Amino acid sequence: MREAAQLDSLTGLRGVLAVAIIVFHYSYFWEIDVPTVEYGIIFPKMHVFVDMFFMMSGFIMGYVHWRDFATGVDWQGYKRYIALRIGRIYPIHFIVLVGFLVLELDNVFRGDFSQFAHADRRPEAIITNLLLIHAWGTEPNLGWNYPSWSISAEWAAYLTFPVLVYIFLRPKASIALVSFGLLIAAVFFLANLPPEPHGAGGIDRTFELGAVRGIFSFSMGLGLFRLYHDLKLYRGMNSVASTLFSLGSIIALFVGFYFKINDGYLLLLVGAIVLSVTFDGNKMRWFFETRFIMFLGEISYSIYMVHALVQRVFVKLIGMGWVSFEGFWQAIIATQLMLVVSVFAAYVLYKLFEDPMRKLVRVWVKSIDAKAAAKAAAKMAS
Secondary structure, X not given: OHHXXXXXXXXXXXXXXHHXXXXXXXXXXXXXXXXXXXXXXXXXXXXXXXXXXXXXXXXHHHHHHXXXXXXXXXXXHHHHHHHHHHHHHHHHHHHHHHHHHHHHHHHHHOOOOOHHHOOOOOOOHHHHHHOOOOOOOOOOOOOOOHHHHHHHHHHHHHHOHHHHHHHHOOOOHHHHHHHHHHHHHHHHHHHOOOOOOOOOOOOOOOOOOHHHHHHHHHHHHHHHHHHHHHHOHHHHOOHHHHHHHHHHHHHHHHHHHHHOOOHHHHHHHHHHHHHXXXXXXXXXXXXXXXXXXXXXXXXXXXXXXXXXXXXXHHHHHHHOOOOOOOOHHHHHHHHHHHHHHHHHHHHHHHHHHHHHHHHHHHHHHHHHHHHHHHHHHHHHHO
């Protein structure tokens, strides 16, 4: 379909965001001492890039699955949908969590029995991580693979997707608009709550209210899809207007970073960017649809999930005396090296694990559909 090709730009945007979030996380954990004018006013607000992931997920899920629940929910269809979602997110989540466990067990075998007592490596947190509920207020901090809180939040959004379709996609436009307005008000309310422990405040909720944040931002993505689907803005704006709209939204976002404006406004700008990159005439789409950026987008989930494990390996090597760095520029080089290793590791995981497992689940679901169809046909024939 012609419209499906337009979503290629969202794939490329995912790749850019994955790299940006890695740099964001690595810069914090290496504790690079850079003057505020160069660092502090930009990076601390980059947590809204995670919300951009949630919005794109809601947008794409609306595009792909909303018709599955447009007339209601049946148990068989819901199970099929959940199986596809598990096949998409769980294999990589599981294999990377195993990687973290292997690192900790290696420490134990080396005689260090204190590792599992560390605040972010509690044995009991393994259960909540395996169940993907560790961003539902069940944990006192980020643990094990710390970026995976967002996958837990996305899982909550997946589970509630049929309800969200009923609220934002099924009603008349006027009712959906009211629902969307209430959602925006709720986003601003969340953005103005006191920060969770060790949090940066604003919308930056992870282990405590991460599921709520994820559902809100995911729902904003559904609202954007409603605009895309009903108003067909991507066809109506000419090339100059759509390009300026996209570029202006990006510039405004970074200006918002600079002045540390309320996260609610930043999320509105993030939504404008997500919507604008689907516009027909947007000249910025060429960048997001270049071969390398699309490659990053294809493996972006693996990049996002594996980068903390790469970081933990580097930290372990530093502790063992195998790697060392000192000063700002060496820290920058170390960060770039970790980034390259993360992309390579993500590519390997994608080729050997993520993509094959996703295809396997799809084949399994199709076989179940075929059996159900054959059973129904036989029943009608009899």
